[in-house]
C-alpha cells in the first residue's frame with residue numbers, strides 16, 4: 001500500500017517504521033518528493049556555489065618506496081586543509097570495488113535478513129598506513145597496539161540514494177562531520193559528495209562547497225572528529241571510533257559468498273561473525289551427503305591403552321589394534337605419550353588462532369602465503385566442490401624443526417611442534433604392530449620412509465545455524481598411513497558403515513564419541529594398500545552443530561613422496577593375489593588433490609581390476 005504523500009505521518013510510517021525506505025517510496029511511483037523531505041533553503045546544496053576539489057588522487061603505492069616523504073606530505077597537507085582526499089593504488093583489489101558497487105545495488109532489493117556486511121581486510125591495512133603517517137607528522141610514534149586502539153571499533157554502512165524527482169530541494173545526508181578517526185568511502189559513478197568550505201580554507205572564489213569528483217578506482221578518505229581531537233590531545237584514551245569501507249555480502253549470491261569466504265579469507269568464521277541466521281545456499285548439501293543422526297550408532301570399542309605395548313600384555317593390546325584396523329578402521333588410544341596438558345593447550349591455541357583478526361590469518365591464504373608449507377583456507381578444493389564445507393583450517397607441512405620454526409605461524413608453532421614430536425613415536429609403535437601382524441619385519445628405515453611426510457592441521461568448525469543440511473568435511477578417506485586426531489568435547493566425527501562391517505542394526509554411520517584425554521587414530525589409504533585390503537581406510541565425515549564451534553587437530557602421517565607403494569609381498573603370497581598396483585606415493589597424492597572429496601574413490605587409482 002503506497003502512503004498518502006500529503007500526510008507526513010503516513011509517509012513516516014511507510015518509510016521508517018515499516019522499513020520500506022526511500023527506495024520503497026520511489027518504487028511506489030511518486031513524481032514529487034513529499035513535504036517531509038523538503039529541506040530549508042540553507043540546508044540545501046546549491047550546485048552553482050560549488051567548485052571541484054583539485055587535489056589529484058594520492059598514489060599510496062609510493063608510501064613504501066623512495067617517494068615516501070613526498071606522499072606523506074601530500075596526505076598531511078590534505079588532512080590539514082580540506083580534510084578530504086582520494087587515494088589510488090590503495091591495495092584494495094579493484095574487482096572488489098566493482099563487486100561492492102554491484103552488490104550494493106542488488107542489496108537494497110533484498111529482504112532485510114539476507115543482508116550482511118564485512119570489512120575488506122586490505123582496507124584496514126591501508127587505514128593503518130595512513131594513520132601512521134598522520135600521527136608521525138604530529139610527532140607521535142605510533143606502535144601497533146596504539147593504532148589498534150584508535151581503530152578498535154569499526155562501523156560499516158552501505159548507503160543507497162534512490163533517484164529523486166526534486167534533487168534541488170532534498171539532501172541525501174545533511175551537513176555533518178564523521179565521529180571516528182578516518183573514513184574510507186567508495187562512491188559510485190553518480191557523484192554528489194560535497195565538503196563545506198570553511199573560512200580558513202583559503203579558497204579565493206566565493207564558493208560554499210567543494211565537490212569530491214569521481215576518480216575511477218579511487219577511494220575517498222576523510223579525517224573524522226577523533227583524529228582532529230587526537231592531533232591536540234593524543235593521550236586521551238577513549239578514542240575508539242573509526243568508520244571504514246564496508247563490503248556488502250549478498251547471501252544469495254554464490255559468487256559474492258565465495259569472494260568473501262575464500263578469496264578474501266574471512267572463512268566461515270567471518271560469515272558466522274557477520275551475524276547470519278541461515279546457511280547460504282552454497283553450503284546446503286544434497287540430501288545424500290548429509291549425516292542423519294538418527295542413522296548413527298556410537299563406536300563401542302573402549303580406548304586402547306598404549307602404555308601396555310612392550311609389557312606383559314603386549315600381545316593382547318596388539319590384537320586390539322589389529323582388530324580395530326581390520327574392522328572399523330578407527331580406534332581411540334589412551335596413555336599415548338602426548339602430555340594431557342598439551343592436548344588442552346592445542347585446543348585452546350586452535351580457538352585463539354581462528355579468533356585472530358583477519359589480517360593475521362589471511363597472510364597464509366594460498367596465493368600470498370610466505371611459504372608453501374603453510375596454507376590457511378576453508379574448503380580444501382572450493383572450486384571443485386559441489387557444496388562447500390562448513391569449516392576453516394590451517395595446514396602445515398612438517399619438514400623439520402628449523403623450517404617449522406621459521407615458517408609456521410608464531411601463535412601456534414610451539415604447541416604443534418611438541419605435538420608432532422610426541423605423536424610420531426606413538427604412530428611408529430602402532431605401525432610396527434600393524435606391519436608385523438602382516439608378516440613384515442619393519443626396520444627403522446622402512447618405518448621412516450612410510451611416515452616420512454607429515455601434515456598437521458588445525459580445523460575450526462564454526463557454530464552452524466542449520467547443521468542438518470551442512471557438512472564440516474564431506475565423506476573421504478585419508479590418503480596416508482595413519483592419522484592421529486585430537487578432537488574436542490563437541491563431537492561430530494562419523495565413520496561410514498560398509499556392508500561387510502557386520503553391524504546388526506541397520507545403521508549408516510558410527511559416531512566416534514569424544515572421550516577426554518584420548519586421541520583418535522585411523523587407518524588411511526596407503527596402509528590399506530600395503531595390507532592388500534586387510535586394514536580398512538574408512539570413509540568418514542564431520543557433522544556440524546548449532547551448539548558451539550568445534551576444533552580438531554589432525555596429524556596426517558604419509559610416506560615420502562618418492563616412496564614406492566605396493567601390497568607387501570608377504571600378504572600377496574598369503575592372499576595369492578595383489579589387489580593394488582605399485583605406484584609412487586606422489587602420483588597417488590596428486591591424483592587425489594586434483595579432485596573434490598568423494599568418499600573412497602581416491603583408492604580407485606591404485607586398484608587392480
Ligand SMILES: O=C(O)CCC(=O)C(=O)O
Nearest residue numbers: 459473487493542552554
Ligand atoms: O575434524 C575431524 O574430526 C576430522 C578431520 C578429518 O577427517 C580430516 O581433516 O581429514
Ligand SMILES: [Fe+2]
Nearest residue numbers: 476477478540
Ligand atoms: Fe579425514
